[in-house]
Amino acid sequence: MDAHGPLCVGIDPHAALLADWGLTDDAQGLRRFALTVMEAVAGRVAAVKPQSAFFERHGSAGLAVLEEVVAAGRETGTLVIVDAKRGDIGSTMGAYADAFLRDGSPLAGDALTVSPFLGFGSLTPAVRAAAASGRGLFVLALTSNPEGAAVQHARDAGGVAVADRIAREAAALNGEEIAGSGARLGSVGLVVGATTGDAAARLGVDLAAVRGPLLAPGVGAQGAGPAELAAVFGPARASVLASSSRGVLKAGPAVADLRRAAELAAAEASRALRD
Numbered sequence: 001m002d003a004h005g006p007l008c009v010g011i012d013p014h015a016a017l018l019a020d021w022g023l024t025d026d027a028q029g030l031r032r033f034a035l036t037v038m039e040a041v042a043g044r045v046a047a048v049k050p051q052s053a054f055f056e057r058h059g060s061a062g063l064a065v066l067e068e069v070v071a072a073g074r075e076t077g078t079l080v081i082v083d084a085k086r087g088d089i090g091s092t093m094g095a096y097a098d099a100f101l102r103d104g105s106p107l108a109g110d111a112l113t114v115s116p117f118l119g120f121g122s123l124t125p126a127v128r129a130a131a132a133s134g135r136g137l138f139v140l141a142l143t144s145n146p147e148g149a150a151v152q153h154a155r156d157a158g159g160v161a162v163a164d165r166i167a168r169e170a171a172a173l174n175g176e177e178i179a180g181s182g183a184r185l186g187s188v189g190l191v192v193g194a195t196t197g198d199a200a201a202r203l204g205v206d207l208a209a210v211r212g213p214l215l216a217p218g219v220g221a222q223g224a225g226p227a228e229l230a231a232v233f234g235p236a237r238a239s240v241l242a243s244s245s246r247g248v249l250k251a252g253p254a255v256a257d258l259r260r261a262a263e264l265a266a267a268e269a270s271r272a273l274r275d
């Protein structure tokens with residue numbers, strides 16, 4: 001983020017985008033799409049975020065393309081956040097951790113999005129695997145979709161909102177890690193949509209206290225821009241990684257056009273989050 005600006009480019013090969021790019025809706029079209037995005041932005045943005053569902057929908061050949069994206073990230077020194085939003089009972093979570101967070105696994109990028117809605121503690125195998133292999137997690141907290149509020153804004157008997165509980169759990173893990181390493185940010189990030197307005201403030205979620213990276217999807221196609229980013233994150237702005245998928249991808253298929261769109265989005269995110 002310091003080197004390239006606070007932008008993550010999402011790689012979401014929707015069927016409609018494949019068609020717009022003149023590509024077939026199959027593993028071959030998917031491969032061309034994903035590797036074109038990598039060619040355009042690798043080494044130029046803070047991170048890329050392939051969304052697993054768009055690869056899974058092409059079956060095993062699609063997953064092989066996701067592996068290629070992960071490998072391309074590694075070869076070009078580009079951080080890859082695998083957006084698979086995994087979450088399950090602890091023993092099964094261990095298998096997901098093995099797939100996405102273990103050295104040598106072909107699907108292991110640099111970080112994984114995870115869902116804490118089976119209980120934050122169910123993520124423990126992923127937390128351990130990430131710590132053991134130097135990877136990171138982005139834990140869903142306040143998602144960008146309007147339906148998320150019914151669960152995430154709910155309060156427990158003590159009046160603590162679900163999203164706040166998640167933030168406190170992440171803060172505790174990051175606090176331990178930072179005490180041991182002296183790093184500025186720990187490895188347990190949160191997902192907080194750029195579309196969530198004043199929800200964090202209203203729920204009493206102290207995003208700055210999390211001391212982890214804050215992944216902010218919702219920029220571009222879902223309507224959030226620089227003003228929304230600045231408003232949602234306030235004093236936590238320096239930890240935010242703004243994420244845009246369709247907002248950048250619609251500029252394709254030319255590499256130069258994609259690159260320009262990513263540069264513009266990165267400059268906009270920088271102005272909103274760094275000035």
Ligand SMILES: O=C(O)c1cc(=O)[nH]c(=O)n1[C@@H]1O[C@H](COP(=O)(O)O)[C@@H](O)[C@H]1O
Nearest residue numbers: 051113143144191193217221222244245246
């Ligand atoms: O974890 C995510 O990345 C995520 C969380 C969230 O709250 N909202 C959200 O949109 N996302 C993902 O971010 C991407 C948004 O895509 P665009 O709306 O095209 O920029 C999709 O891949 C979503 O799955």
